[in-house]
Amino acid sequence: QLVESGGGLVQAGESLRLSCSLSGFTFDDYAIGWFRQAPGKEREGVAAMKGTDGTSYYADSVKGRFTISSEDNKRMVYLQMNSLRPEDTAVYYCATAAIVGLEGVVTVATLFEEDWYDFWGQGTQVTVSS
Numbered sequence: 001q002l003v004e005s006g007g008g009l010v011q012a013g014e015s016l017r018l019s020c021s022l023s024g025f026t027f028d029d030y031a032i033g034w035f036r037q038a039p040g041k042e043r044e045g046v047a048a049m050k051g052t053d054g055t056s057y058y059a060d061s062v063k064g065r066f067t068i069s070s071e072d073n074k075r076m077v078y079l080q081m082n083s084l085r086p087e088d089t090a091v092y093y094c095a096t097a098a099i100v101g102l103e104g105v106v107t108v109a110t111l112f113e114e115d116w117y118d119f120w121g122q123g124t125q126v127t128v129s130s
Helices: none
Strands: 002-005 008-011 016-022 030-037 044-050 056-058 066-071 076-081 090-098 124-129
Touching: 002 090, 016 030, 016 090, 016 124, 030 066, 044 066, 044 076, 056 066, 076 090
Parallel strands: 008 124
Antiparallel strands: 002 016, 016 076, 030 044, 030 090, 044 056, 066 076, 090 124
């Protein structure tokens, strides 16, 4: 089960930290992705982390502003979002996909494909006002 929290309403330039609780998942066996969906738009991947080696990846739109990390003995994954912009307004989701044994075939592009992920949280709303 994945449960997101930490969303809210902030002003442009401010920060938020989203949390994703990985209940029932062994972090080292999975890739964890953060996705977002704005009204009227398709869901897009913004950050991903391979549990196998801790490598993280970012969409160009958030690179340098967002950071994905894990803590609490790998039972929590966070998305630290700094310098937020109105265009970051969306519902944010965390998702997991089994990756153990697939490290040689999973590409960066795969990590940002929502169809590849098996389990999803319910989402948390982030609203950035200008």
